Amino acid sequence: MNDDLMPVLIGVGQVTEKEPDLNSASSPLDLMESATCLAAEDAGITRLQLGQLGVIVVVRSFREPTRNSPEALADRLGAANAAQWLTPDGGYAPQHLVNRYCEAIAQGETDFVLLTGAEAMATGRKIVKSGGKPAWQVPSTTDPVYLYPDREMWNKHERAHGIWQASHVYPLFENALRRHYGRSIEEHQKILGELFAPFTEVAAESPHAWYPIKRSAEEISTATPQNRYVGWPYTKYMNAMNQINQSASVLLTSAGKARSLGVDESKWIYLHGCADTSEIWYMSDRVNYYRSLALRVLGERVTAMAGISMNEIDFLDLYSCFPSAIQIARDEFGIATDDPRKLTVTGGLPFHGGAGNNYVMNSIVTMVEKLRQHPGKSGMVTANGGYLGQHAAGIYSTRPIEGRWQREDPAAYQKQIDSQTHPIITETPQGVGTIETYTVIFGRNNTPEKGLVICRLGDGSNPDALRFFANTPPDADLLESMTRRDFIGAQGNVVQNDGINVFSPSGL
Template sequence: MHRLNATTPVIVGAGQLTQREGDPQQALAPMALAAEAARLALADSGAGTALTAQLDSLVVTRLFSDSTPRRAHGHGRADNPPGAVAAQLGATPRSRLYAEIGGNTPQKYLHLMAERIRRGEAAAVLLTGAECMATARAAVRAGLTLDWQRHDAGEFEDRGFGERLVTPHELAHGLGIPINTYPLFEQALRAARGLSVQDHLVRMGRLLASLNAVARHNPHAAWPSRLAADALVTPSAQNPWLGFPYTRLVNARDNVDQAAALVLTSAGLARELGIAAERQVFLHGACDLNDRMLMLDRVDYARSPAMARTGQAALAMAGLGLDDITWFDLYSCFASAVEIACESLGLAEDDPRGLTLTGGLPFFGGPGNNYSMHALVEAVTRLREAPETYALVTGNGGVLSKHTASVLSARPPHRPWQPPDSRRLQSEIDAEAAPPVTETPEGEARIETCTVMHGREGPQLGIVIARLLDSGARFVANTPAGDPAACQALMTDDAIGSRGRVSPQDGRNTFIPH
């Protein structure tokens, strides 16, 4: 390895674990699990104790239970998550940060901390996160209340919830909740491809089965059982529809106890600590961009302008093309996220290089906002084993809202660190024209996309995004309560583009298909 600039950022440690403790009272709490992943990452560097003493910055991924009331569990919480991790490690970082909401945040903060190292503002950074939703729910089922409360001294920066991702009006109609919202992208994509429901399900099943095949060989996967393509997408008593066209098995599953961590240092500090060149992995390309945050403000539900530009910019920064990449992990909370990522990158869904390193969120597990930390750990492992290769890892936060892409390799960078002009790229995305939105639509309308949410008894509620014929204004509406015929109409081959009538009442819009 040629001698690197002392402030070149380099990943020197990576660690992850999946907790499978059967007794909730014996299981580690979230911040204890995050600290354990951090210990693994520090030890992985080969300079564990010395590196721990050098840590100047610590970032903890935000817990799901601190992200949404729907994930609250009643077991208490660490009121200073970075302080809790630091205390358990015996570390004294001066910069401590608790990240905002988003599956993009592990990569976002990898990029931000790499930039701080490059500027000489940091030299050793720990990024860690964990989820213990499996233990939390197991305890509730057993009638137990766990003591996860921690009070740790020290100041830290809490980034809060971040950008507004949904309005009260959207939420009232079911938007913003991932299991309700990603099916809307899936339906729009199906229509854009001109496929019948059945033909699209077959294609989607093949894609998801390819992810499942990777999970089967990952010792950290929460659900490594073999699942055939048709079994994944065919509804049954054991695999019912949730949000059409998604069955239970193809949804991201957050009922996991998983943690992952990375340690990032300057090349100069890595040399001082004697960290072997074989442990080092470099960030070659990085980009973070956003689509319109609010669902009703999107330009097109079948594509993601930000996802396309993010991937392209990260590759351009690295001086690489798609053919130069050996390893991919495309964020896979739902099939539509992977499909739109493939279209954005120009990557075939059946590319022989594969689309995941972990097995994907439906099969590896969906540990809240921290999933892509696991993908990065897997990438580091592959790149150390094949040091001449490159990996591309993508992530998204919100509902296809916030996008991130990282290009990594064990090969040292061969060009100066020059991040893309994110402001210019973001302004291009923001300049794309979107239709006007109305919260009180009335009259004839044409469906842009739709889904049907199901319960134990079958179809329960249709969610429709449509445009008024007279003005072109976009709106969200629901089918009438207790109207299975209206729900069934939204599950046909030609539902997208069909017409109906919408009317507002008491803050809710009702759509009746023709």
């Protein structure tokens, strides 16, 4: 018999709404309601029983559809007495919420929790293109309460230099990784296609995927008019796609509450291990751009709690917004490049569809469904927010947990990450500099428009040299050259122009 305070996942649901008629298209609130009703149906409970919810947490949409979406959803579900929370932006939220509320349930703070979120950006965009405006507002007299503080992912200096959009930032990690691996540009591009081709195979088999199309490695890695470069070396097919209509919901309870609701124990999924970490926050301050101590510690702590090695986990869903996020996580977790396990159960953010901050809720839902089909096996889901900035992981199984559910305080292992020595940034560099990593931003016509560089002052021989951010001159020949040959390690001169650092590589 389980401890009554043992946290369990009892019901999951997800919705993908493609090509809806604009007259009947669902709002994000509609999608959340639908996914939640599916989760209740999955658990074998009635909609009326949702009125017993003690906590409702809504993962923030990229464009919040109404003033107070947690309140609006609670009213629809007949659960107005539930504590209502909204999360700030950050793709790590869904797994972090499972970790957080499993702990709260185990400590007796609550016993019935709904975690949900939705995006309807495809519908919203279609409405705007037709000359309309989404009529998604629900009257409210109060603003939502955030579960934890919001934080900008970039500082002013980074934003001024164009290093703030995810599609422009993650390529900086990618080129640093390529150099770290010792690969040529051509070899690495081929490997990126090979990394993502299996993701498309998973998406092609999923009824919930936005792009259920199997693609070859060459198709993914080759720039074409349909698959242009965005932030080089990433083609469009390597980018998270958020123009979708998707929602996912998870119901958590204590074992005692699950029994009182009448949920069959065959539905129960246990969180055997969990961990949460944060990297040194700003891109300016990272130790380097090809490793992550936060991810390494995450992998160590989640497996230690579960009492299982990384190689023993049966199913994986690594956060997959861009290839660099997958590769760095894989490296830090010690997963071999030729490991036969697939790295996704959904198809990933580029192919399943990246439902904004809530994508990992779809991962959790899919993992729960997969584990029920394979009783006794285990699955790990990871989540990432910011620019490899915030991380959460969970290891799930149908196997009951022996004894009391208890996790390690993340603050205990976060100290190791926070104590890292990292380069110092200067906002006003002058003189000679050496490129540490870079990317080239492309326009919609597939031509290069802007070079973003992260450099160190000096000739590259001093590991303690000051770091600086800069743009290159908008010279078409230079930008084209930066995509044909490796510019990491290239030297040049930096000057300021109206508050922007401009770095001109030498000898070109």
